[in-house]
Amino acid sequence: MFKTSQLSIALCCTSALLFSGCQHIIKPQSAPSTAQAEQPNEFDLQGKIGVRTPQQSGSAFFTWSQHQDDFDIELSGILGVGKTQIEGKPGEVTLNSAKTGLITASSPEELLKRATGWDAPITHIVSWVQAKPATLLAKTMQDDQGRIKDIQEDGWNVNLSYNAQQTLPNKLILKQSLADNQENRITMIIQNR
Template sequence: MQLISKLSLSLVTVSTLVLGGCQQFTQPQTPASPMVEAENQFHLQGKIGVRTPQQSGSAFFNWLQQQEQFDIELSGILGVGKTQISGQPGQVTLNSAKTGTIQAATAEELLQRATGWQAPISHIIDWVQARPATTQAKVAYDSQRRPTQFLEDGWTVDLSYNEQARLPNRLILKQTFESGQENRITMVIQNR
């Protein structure tokens, strides 16, 4: 039972932080497209799965982003195990019945404290909007000039699209270690 509790806490923490990063990097300038959502303003619903060498799990998410402020709700099947995450520059808060309230200055800091691993959590805001988070990213494109892969800060991010959509409906984030093991985060966006 204790192992299940630790696994649940780790999944909630990682999912929370993956979905709750705050913008911290200067964005490359890209032309505006009428089909693209307003920058850093979106509402996403879907499912997230996290797999590390030590554990794996999944949750449903509802993510509202308004510029640099966000509100995310994570839950299991039938809404069981709800976790609320909110953030703004300088403060990220996670609240659930299992953990109580946990706060940190950034999502990356909260992830490090809670799980011991480091990840560029704030980049996900850009990645779900089909753009790199930094100017150092290596980007691959499809025939429609949509990004299909980012190589950025030690992560490989594969993006998939529905038909002619300009924004991805699936992201797979992978961090591979020298041992061949990896951390993998899969996000399926069902509604935008």
């Protein structure tokens, strides 16, 4: 029972924090202009996320709404079981579920560290979901259509997959190599943008 509870907490926190780090994604426009580039961050995503570590694995469905720097993420299991609510605004991120109660931190990275013990560049997901590296030190590879298909950055290898001619990925696999040929793996499938 304790391991199941730990797994649930780790999955919820990791999932939540991956998304809560994404406070600055701009929904792509067909013809970008200066005026459009200055519009506030507004988007809604739905999909599924899975987390696998050497000790545990699990998955959840997500619904994520972003309004400028504020976000609201709901994670749940099949048929809405095990609902977890994550909300954030600049300087405050909260996670609330029946299993964990309320956890508050000043950043997504701090909340992830408190809840799971993981150190991860959560805010990089902002760029990765947009098929862009987050820093100038990243190494990237492109596919035949010129889209970024791999990003190596801050100890993580991110593989991006696309549907047909889409310019934004519908699947991301984030891998962090660990000792003894083990890894942390996060799989994010975006079903609706």
